[in-house]
Amino acid sequence: DFAEVIIGEDPRNIELIWERIFRTTFWGLGGGTVVNAAISAIDIALWDIKGKSLGVPVWQLLGGKTNDNLRTYASQLQFNWGENAGKQTLITPEEYAEVTRVAMADGYDCIKVDPVIFSDREDGKGPWKITGPLENRVIRTVRDRLAAMREAGGPDLDIILENHGNTDAISAIQIGKAVQDLRIFYYEEPCHPLNSKSMLEIRDNVDIPIAAGERIYTRFGYRPFLEDRSIHVIQPDICLCGGITEAKKICDMAYAYDCAVQIHVCGSPISKAAALQIEAVIPNFLIHEHHQRALNRESRATCLYDYQPVNGRYAVPDLPGIGQELTPETIERCSTVTVTRSKRYMS
Secondary structure (H helix, E strand, O other), rough: OOOHHHHHOOOOHHHHHHHHHHHOHHHHHHOOHHHHHHHHHHHHHHHHHHHHHHOEEEEHHOOOOOOEEEEEEEEEEHOOOOOOOOOOOOOOOHHHHHHHHHHHHHHOEEEOOOOOOOOOOOOOOOOOOOOOOOOHHHHHHHHHHHHHHHHOOOOOOEEEOOOOOOOOOHHHHHHHHHHHHHOOHHHOOOOOOOOOHHHHHHHHHOOOOOOEEOOHHHHHHHHHHHHHOOOOOOOOOOOOHHHHHHHHHHHHHHHOOOOOOOOOOOOOOHHHHHHHHOOOOOOOOOOOEEEHHHOOOOHHHEEEEOOEEEEEEEEEOOOOOOOOOOOHHHHHHHOEEEEEEOOOOOO
């Protein structure tokens, strides 16, 4: 489907190719996670080609740096923190306090945690109902975990509360009201990520900024959330929302609605490099996400350059393109697919 409108085109005509894929192909019009991931992958590759053909980083092509030395947070501390972290399921408030101290020792002054996903049992599993009116023990467990992190981190640590969309409007409001005195930085995916009306209800009832967007695709998907002001921080994933081309447009749209931007980055060295290109440029950049998975040695070894934050800050690379390359070993392990307008060959 996409091959018909891509093959034979000049790869530097990025806007033309993006528009043709999105507007003139059957699945481009339909959208969805898989389709938008494919569009995003193609688009990121095209920007990388263009930057490398000109010998400049993508951020230069997008307008130049507005930001450098990007503030970064340690993400998903419920899974522990560190390259050689032991236990992967944190349960007790004491464990949440300790992981906070570990992340801060690495130089982070902002952390993110999902204190809802694991139950209060030793293995973190059920029974643990987190939609509808909540049992008091659920609210108490969530608050105790966050309170322990606040106490361990002190008054100036910023804490992001993440629900992964597993709660609904009723339970998210209960949790938000129970913890808002802990001065939460923002409240991420407190309900289904595509339901702007529920997000708006939570926003109106909880005194914490609302964030969402990793599962929202293209500027058209973001439009209702921006127009009804249901979110304060948008979180587009460059590998899903439509690539660098579309992510930049989404961020620019958000700027008109006073929305800050935190690109969603879930550990891949390629997605990280692409995210840094946009974050360097946009004036409404808020903070960069450094996921626990980004510490994984196997993941880091897939690419030539191992970008890691220093003292909770990311330097934006100056290398051409997105500033990243797959290693020869990684390429060797991958299947090779040759696509023509009418046939596909695999080896």
